[in-house]
Amino acid sequence: MAEVPVGKTKADLQIFDTEEDLSVSLAKYTAELSEKFTKERGAFTVVVSGGSLIKSLRKLVESPYFDSIDWAKWHVFWVDERVVPKDHADSNYKLAYDGFLSKVPIPPGQVYAINDALSAEGAADDYETCLKQLVKTKVVDLLPASGFPKFDLMLLGMGPDGHVASLFPGHPLLNENQRWVTYIKDSPKPPPERITFTFPVINSAAKIAMVVVGAGKSDVVRRAVGSDTGSDMLPVQMVSPAVGATTWFLDKEAASKL
Numbered sequence: 001m002a003e004v005p006v007g008k009t010k011a012d013l014q015i016f017d018t019e020e021d022l023s024v025s026l027a028k029y030t031a032e033l034s035e036k037f038t039k040e041r042g043a044f045t046v047v048v049s050g051g052s053l054i055k056s057l058r059k060l061v062e063s064p065y066f067d068s069i070d071w072a073k074w075h076v077f078w079v080d081e082r083v084v085p086k087d088h089a090d091s092n093y094k095l096a097y098d099g100f101l102s103k104v105p106i107p108p109g110q111v112y113a114i115n116d117a118l119s120a121e122g123a124a125d126d127y128e129t130c131l132k133q134l135v136k137t138k139v140v141d142l143l144p145a146s147g148f149p150k151f152d153l154m155l156l157g158m159g160p161d162g163h164v165a166s167l168f169p170g171h172p173l174l175n176e177n178q179r180w181v182t183y184i185k186d187s188p189k190p191p192p193e194r195i196t197f198t199f200p201v202i203n204s205a206a207k208i209a210m211v212v213v214g215a216g217k218s219d220v221v222r223r224a225v226g227s228d229t230g231s232d233m234l235p236v237q238m239v240s241p242a243v244g245a246t247t248w249f250l251d252k253e254a255a256s257k258l
């Protein structure tokens, strides 16, 4: 595993021959963190994105992880969600439920979907209120230095334009530094209305896994973890945990321009 400078911090870089190999390693990494945080905190707070990431979590529902993980300690959140009903084809909840959550015994009350009856603004407020409550009850950790929630693990994907969560290149939301959860109504990637964690929350996480697969992302991977810094800072280049660590899981196509 190589350590490379990314933004202000260093990140571990793992490159796999195939996405299949990547998914095996991602399951091992996640299971080890589940054990560590469950032991340390009595809970494991996991944040997922939408997109291809969910498919790459498939090994967690297989042996040996299905049996060894203490699923009852898991609390699952979304780094971003589309403002659509939970049974809509565009829903990140539905994607994660169908591909992962329906196959593991996480207590349903510990799976924090957005309130799909609300507007984008209302759903962002509601999700932030829910997180604040969970910080109060110490289910979610707090990073005292930042005053933002410190999730144990964020499993993030990256778009071919370098977006993470629903934080898109050049968008004013990149500079949001007060809110924990905010909303966007003009997402360049459809559907347009979404809610998203902000950078201060992402960068307060204990561990971040950036999971990126395919040749279509190789240029942005080079900008993000290579020496090619370019002019404008891409959202993915702003992923820079204050006290935590980032691990990149790349297949060889995504890493082909490094």
Ligand SMILES: O=C(O)[C@H](O)[C@@H](O)[C@H](O)[C@H](O)COP(=O)(O)O
Residues within 6 Å of the ligand: 049, 050, 051, 052, 053, 080, 081, 082, 092, 156, 157, 158, 159, 160, 163, 164, 165, 166, 189
């Ligand atoms: O709701 C979303 O659109 C996602 O959360 C988004 O941020 C995603 O993670 C990236 O776009 C990567 O998606 P792919 O891995 O499918 O390219």
